[in-house]
Amino acid sequence: MKLPPLRALPVFEAVARLNSFSLAAEELSVSQSAVSHQIKQLETYLGEKLFWRQGRTLTLTDEGRQYLDAVGSALLQIERASEQLLGREEARLRLSVFSSFAVRWLVPRLPELQRLHPQVELSLEMSTENPVLSDRVADCFITIHRNSPAYSYELLYVERLFPVCSQDYWQRMCRELGRAEGEDGALTPADVARFPLLSTHSIFERAAGDWQAWFQAAEQALPPDARLQHFSHMLLALEAARFHQGIALTNDYMLSSRKDSEDFVRLPCHPVVTGDRFYFAWKTSRRRERGIQILRRWLVDEARRSGLRNVGIDGGA
Template sequence: MKLPPLKALPVFEAVARLNSFSLAADELAVSQSAVSHQIKQLETYLGELLFQRTGRYLSLTEEGRQYHEAISSSLLQIERASEQLLGQEAARLRLSVYSSFAVRWLVPRLPELSRQHPQLDLSLEMIGETPQLSDRVADCFITIRKTSAAYAYDLLYTERLFPVCSQEYWQKICREQQLEPTLDQLDPKLLAAYPLLSTHNIFDRPAGDWEAWYQAANLSLPSQQRVQHFSHILLALEAARFHQGIALTNDYMLNPQHDSEGFVRLPCHQLWTGDEFYFAWKLARRHEVGIQRLRRWLVSQAIDSGLRNE
C-alpha cells in the first residue's frame, strides 16, 4: 500500500478548512513553519500545488479542492471508527440548513432531539441560498437541489404557499367585506382591496409569489394592487403578524402550537412552488451512526408535523 506522508494529512485538512497557515498552526499546537513544512512535503509527494498564495491571501487550487474533498471525508471516517472502538458514542455533526427552515421549524424541535439522542452534538450552519454539498461546508444538509450524485437524499417537505394574516387583520377583512369569519371559501378577488406582503427571493422577482398565486386561480395580479416587498419570507411573515397586510407563507413557517392565536390561514387556494426540501448526506458516509440517527429523527419529525406524508 503506497500512502502519502500521513502526518501531513491532518495539517492539510486544517489549513484547507481554516484557509490559513497560522490558524491551522494554532489549532494543531505546532509552529507555522512546521505547518509549511508538512504542506510542502505533501505537495512534493503529489507533484501538485495544493494552495495558491497571492500576497496575504490563501486559496485551494482545483487539485487541492478535489484532494481535500476526499481527504476530509476519509479523516472523518477514521475519527468516527476510532470513537466507536473507544466507546465514545458522541457524534459531532454540522448541519447546513436554510435560515427560515432553521428558525421557524428546526430550532423549536432541538430540545426533543437532545432528549432522544443526547449523544448527538449538532451545530447549525445557517445559509440563505442552496448550499454547495461538500464536507468542507458541513457533514449533512437540508437542500432543495439534488446537485451531487455523491449524495443521498431523503424528502422532508414539498413546498406549498398559502395566504395568511393576523387574527386582528382577518376580523377587519370580515367586517369590511361583510363575511363570516368561519366561511369555507374566500374569493381571491377580494384580496385586491388589501396590501399584499411579497417575498422577493421565492421567485426572484418583485411580486413573483403573488403573481404565481393568482395564476394558479386563472387570475392576474391586479395592476393597481398595493404590494409591499420584502427580501425574506421571515420579514413578510412578521409584517403580517403586526397587521400590515396579507402574506404568502408555507407549512414549516407556521407552528400550530405557537402561531394559532397569532395568524389566520385564509380559506383560499394554495400554490405548489415545485421546491422539495431534502435531507442530504454523503454516500461515502452512509454508515455513520450519527448521520443516520439525525436522518431518521428529521424524517419522523417531518411526518409528525405534517410536512411529509407518511
C-alpha cells in the first residue's frame, strides 16, 4: 500500500478548513514553519499544487479542492471509527438546513432529540440556498435536490402551499364576503383575489410566481388588478400575514407549532404542490456511522408524527 505522508494529511485539512497557515498552526499546536513544511512535503509527493498564495490570501486550487473532499471524508471516518472502538458514544454532527425549515420546524423539536439521544451533539449550519453536498460544508443535509450519486436520500416532505391569514383578518374577510365565520364551503379564487396577496419571491424565483401557480391550479389566471405585496422569503410574508396585512401562501412545516395554529387561519381553499421535495441526505460511504443513522431515524419519525411526511407521500422515498 503506497500512502502519502500521513502526518501531512491532518495539517492539510486544517489549513484548508481554516484558510490560514497561522490558524492551522495554532490549532495543531505547532509552528507555522512546520505547517508550511508539511504542506510542501505533501505537494511534492502528489506533484500538484494544493494552494494558491497571493499575499495574505490563501485559496485551494482545483486539485486541492478535489483532494480535500476525499481526504476530509477519510479523516472523519477514521475519527468516528476510533471513537467507537474507544467506547465513546458521542456523535458530533453538522447538519446543513434551510433557515425556514430550521426555525419553524426543526429547532422547536431539538429538545426532544436531546432527551432521546443525549449522545448526539448537533450543530446547525444555516443555508439560504440549496447547499453543496460536501463534507467540507456539513456531515448531513436537508436538501431539495438529489444530484450527487455519492449521497443517500430519505424523503421527508413533499411541499404544498395553501393560503393563510391572521384570525383578525379572517373575521374581516368574513364580514366583507357576507360569510358567517363557521360557515362551510370553500372560498373561490375570485373571493381570495378581493384581498391583498402577500407573495414570496424565493419559492418560484419570480415575482408573484407563488400566486400565479395557485390560481393556475384552479385553471385561472392571476387577476391583473390583484393587489400584491412582495417579499423575498416566506418567513417575511408569513409575519406580514400575522400582522393582518393580507393573505399569504405558506407550507406545512411553517405552521407546525401550536402557537402558529392559534395565530393563523388556513383558508378553505385548494392547495398547490410546488414540486419541491425535502430530503435528509448523507454520504453513502458514511452510512454505518451511528450518529447519522440516529439522526436519520429521528427526523423520519418526527416528520411522520407531525404529519409532515404523510403530506403527498405514498410510502417511502
